[in-house]
Structures are given as C-alpha cells and as structure tokens.
Amino acid sequence: MKNYLKNLAAIGFLALFLPYTITLLVNGRQGIHQEEAWTELEYQVLDRMLQEDLSWMDEDMLSLMAVICRTECAAQAGTQSQKDASRVLSDRGYEKIAQAVQDTRGMAVLINGEYRELPYHAVSAGCTRNGSLLGQEYGYVLPVECPEDLESESYLQICTLTQEELSEALGLEADVRELQMEYDAQGYVTWVSKGDTRWTGESFRTLLHLPSSCIRMDQEGDVIRITAKGSGHGFGISLYTASRMLQEGSSIQEVIQKFYENAECITIP
Numbered sequence: 393m394k395n396y397l398k399n400l401a402a403i404g405f406l407a408l409f410l411p412y413t414i415t416l417l418v419n420g421r422q423g424i425h426q427e428e429a430w431t432e433l434e435y436q437v438l439d440r441m442l443q444e445d446l447s448w449m450d451e452d453m454l455s456l457m458a459v460i461c462r463t464e465c466a467a468q469a470g471t472q473s474q475k476d477a478s479r480v481l482s483d484r485g486y487e488k489i490a491q492a493v494q495d496t497r498g499m500a501v502l503i504n505g506e507y508r509e510l511p512y513h514a515v516s517a518g519c520t521r522n523g524s525l526l527g528q529e530y531g532y533v534l535p536v537e538c539p540e541d542l543e544s545e546s547y548l549q550i551c552t553l554t555q556e557e558l559s560e561a562l563g564l565e566a567d568v569r570e571l572q573m574e575y576d577a578q579g580y581v582t583w584v585s586k587g588d589t590r591w592t593g594e595s596f597r598t599l600l601h602l603p604s605s606c607i608r609m610d611q612e613g614d615v616i617r618i619t620a621k622g623s624g625h626g627f628g629i630s631l632y633t634a635s636r637m638l639q640e641g642s643s644i645q646e647v648i649q650k651f652y653e654n655a656e657c658i659t660i661p
C-alpha cells in the first residue's frame with residue numbers, strides 16, 4: 393500500500409512539474425516568465441487576436457493584425473486583465489500569435505494624431521468602401537481599388553433560398569420584387585426597404601447569413617438566387633490584398649497608409 397501511494401505521488405509530481413521542466417530546458421528560466429515583462433496593453437492585444445480565427449495567416453499578416461489590434465486597444469482602453477491573458481499565453485497553441493505581438497511590441501497607428509478604429513474585412517468586391525458612409529468621423533477610411541481580390545476563392549459566392557425562407561428570415565411576408573435596394577458607389581447595398589420597414593445593408597445580409605452586402609437578387613418561381621461579391625463589410629483593409637502586398641515585399645506601414653488617410657505608424661513607449 394505504501395509503495396502504491398509513493399508511486400501515485402511520483403506520478404502526480406511529474407504531471408505537475410514536467411511541463412515546467414521541459415520549458416526550462418528548451419527556453420531557459422527566462423522563457424518561463426517571459427509574459428511578465430509584457431504591459432497590460434500587450435495582453436489586451438493578445439486577447440483580442442485570440443478571439444478571431446487567424447489560423448490562415450502567416451507571420452507577416454499576424455504582425456499586421458497585432459498592429460491593428462494594438463491601435464484599437466489603445467483607442468478603446470480595453471479592460472482585459474493581465475491574469476487572464478497570461479493564462480492564455482502559456483498555451484503552446486497560440487505561440488505564433490504571441491510571437492507576432494512580441495515582434496511588433498508597441499507598434500500602433502495614429503490617424504491625424506489620434507488612435508482610431510481601423511476596420512478591416514476578408515475580401516472586397518474589387519474596391520473597398522468609403523468610410524464616410526459610416527459617418528464623417530470615418531472619413532479617413534479610403535475607397536481603394538483591390539483588383540487582386542477578384543482572384544480570391546471567396547470573391548464570388550452564389551446562395552439560394554426559397555420565398556418562405558426569405559420571409560422567415562425578415563420576419564414578414566416578402567417578395568424580392570417588392571424589396572427596394574439602395575447601393576453605394578462600390579455596389580454594396582446600403583439600405584433595403586419594403587413599405588415602411590427598412591434594414592441597413594449589413595443587417596440585411598446578417599439576417600440572410602450572406603458573406604457580403606454587395607449582392608444582386610433574382611427570383612425564378614419560388615427560388616431566389618443571390619450573387620454576393622466579397623466577404624465582409626468592405627470597409628478598410630482588405631486582408632486578401634494586404635496579404636498579397638506583404639508577400640510582394642510591402643511593409644506594414646505601406647499597407648496601413650494604402651487604406652487609411654493620414655496614417656502614421658508609431659511606437660508606443
């Protein structure tokens with residue numbers, strides 16, 4: 393019985409301290425507590441990045457995302473606690489993201505001398521949208537031609553649904569021919585109306601689970617055919633174009649300045 397308890401205690405000891413020992417051997421003692429040197433802002437950046445699926449991104453794209461997230465965290469003064477973030481950081485599954493945060497430590501963007509929101513999306517419909525559509529305060533978000541986006545697998549998608557499914561999604565009886573649609577210069581739907589009921593283009597696409605609000609709708613009998621271009625809201629950086637730019641040698645600053653007017657890359661002390 394005593395031997396059994398000794399063996400059980402030994403197994404427990406190994407289970408508890410083996411990860412520490414391996415990390416110590418690989419990285420040295422400093423590697424165990426490297427997250428302690430991070431500021432609260434860096435933990436907020438890490439936490440924000442971990443909330444998205446960035447598994448497709450290479451090192452350069454992760455670095456770009458770290459700069460974007462750091463800027464928005466600085467602008468919004470997030471409240472993610474260091475304790476929670478350090479727990480996530482210790483998970484080896486997030487090493488690449490943590491490395492991107494470390495590699496870009498302190499890098500952020502000023503728009504006209506201020507930290508501002510930096511919207512981004514997966515793939516544009518060939519041109520990003522004018523930020524002024526979101527309000528005058530977003531006038532720095534530029535409409536930018538993105539011909540590379542047409543080569544993305546996500547550029548063109550076709551969805552179908554029935555008349556019944558459309559009515560159920562909108563919460564009222566609706567026929568495509570009764571829907572009035574307003575478009576912006578890039579071909580995205582800004583408003584959809586049926587009688588006195590109105591939806592923004594983005595709320596309409598959310599209700600129908602569409603990849604983009606750059607859509608055209610046609611109906612044949614009871615079948616509605618929706619052609620969607622791009623993926624996401626279309627404002628700010630097209631991540632597909634950004635990835636292509638970085639692969640071709642552009643810097644993070646060049647990508648930022650392409651999509652946001654009067655953008656300046658800085659280092660937060």
